[in-house]
Amino acid sequence: MATSAQKRLLQDYGPWALVTGASSGIGYQLALQLSDIGFNLVIHGRNRSALEVLANKIHKNGNEVLVISGDFSNEQDNVKLLESTANLPIGLLVASAGYATSGLFADSKLDEEIDMLQVNVQAVLTQVYNFIQRFKIRNQSGIILISSIVGFQGVPYAAHYAATKAYIQTLGEGLSRELKKEGIDILVAAPGPVHTGFAGRAQMKMKQALQPADVARACLKNLGKKSTLKPGWLSKLLYYSLAMLPRSGKIRIMEKVMKDMVQRTSDSMA
Template identity: 50%
Template sequence: MTLSENEKKRLRNRYGSWAVVTGASSGIGRELAKQLASAGFGLVLVARREAVLAEVASELQQTYQTEVRLVLADLAGPAGVAALVKATESLGVGLLVASAGFGTSGQLVDADLEDEVDMLRVNCEALLRLTHEFGRRFAGQGRGGLILLSSMVAFQGVPFAAHYAATKAYVQTLAEGLSRELKPAGVDVLAAAPGPVRSGFGSRANMRMDMALEPEQVGVPILKALGRQTTVLPGWLTKLLVYSLQLVPRSIKVRIMEQVMGGMTQHQRVATVGL
């Protein structure tokens, strides 16, 4: 999927010339960076893996002739966020795509607590710090956009991914509230809540993903929803999964998700990225 020329023009006119994309080395973050490059945005790409991030930057520069700057940072700590803030002080950034994050699955009581705390820091604390910084910056300039990566698991408890789902519930409710707070200042906030997306984490994490969307199927719908919706469920599979449970009582949703996640993980403790 590609953005139309009218959509590219809308994004540039509304959000300016520079975008920051965290988690840009793979998956949805990489796809959104590609789409924004095609729209003519200069990009600040943020991730931990230098070699992979440099490869992404080279591809975007060669394909779209856009300027790309790299920030190598671990967003699990305040230092990583501070490095990103400093690197963008002199740029006319008008759009933040906060897609950095990771997840775990299995029983929480069997987890490594430090892994869970790191996930909380990346998925929630770093997101809060970035949203606070760029939200203030955008409000001050009278325009801007924040895309926060939620998930379809944000709408109910999910056994065998209980903590991960809780971090995404935080993202979802933060985006919903901020959307109303920042609207008078000309800042658009979007919660993007995809379902399973194929980005390589399934095989690495020993998860069975019989049905999953490709990143290319969700990037364009997310960008088209920015400034028009508060929450987007990108991709047909996401809509099917969420809408099919819409009228089901919350307690039953939890039981259904227990069966789904239990089958995917076989109750083993594994690391995942970005469901």
């Protein structure tokens, strides 16, 4: 049975939500939890079969679901998503799609870095801009963005990924004030390590990590109440243990942390 907080979410941001990155991890859990509350869902990712499995679960909850697959490194796929959802009464955008590259930037491939920039930044910017125009005619609506604990300072060995997340963090913080009077609630979640498909794709190894279901639960609980969220104990611990350091000190600590995360992956592959 839905709690009063869950009923508030559906009333303020329903009846439809769009979740990108819904085929896995944090986005998957957000879509599932929104469906449990009673939202109809547009779910997006590249992996269509994973999206179909999720769609079946959403159907079983008695909710409507629209599956759209595409790759945000291709701008046309983002346009397709926005066009195919134009007539749905969506009141909540969850932009969870994203990934990281890691290692020395000088050794990276520029086209791969530009692909990540397109997915983590340009696609999100376009979605946010587009949905703000739609949301202006609603009384209440919401946007959940996923930045990262790495977005609060430079991070050697994941320098470009951290820069994409700093962009999302800064954009969300600014917009949350600008859009308050329009009734558009923006929450930027900045998680530390989370157990998802993320680390494998980024070629990183995490020692401790949060569960994606807990991150999703914290996002839904805090939407409309906060603009920035450090979800779970680990995100808070990492953030506040660095908080008193000057920015240069934070960068040096993050250098050690990230070097270790990337190193352990290459050791295990050797």
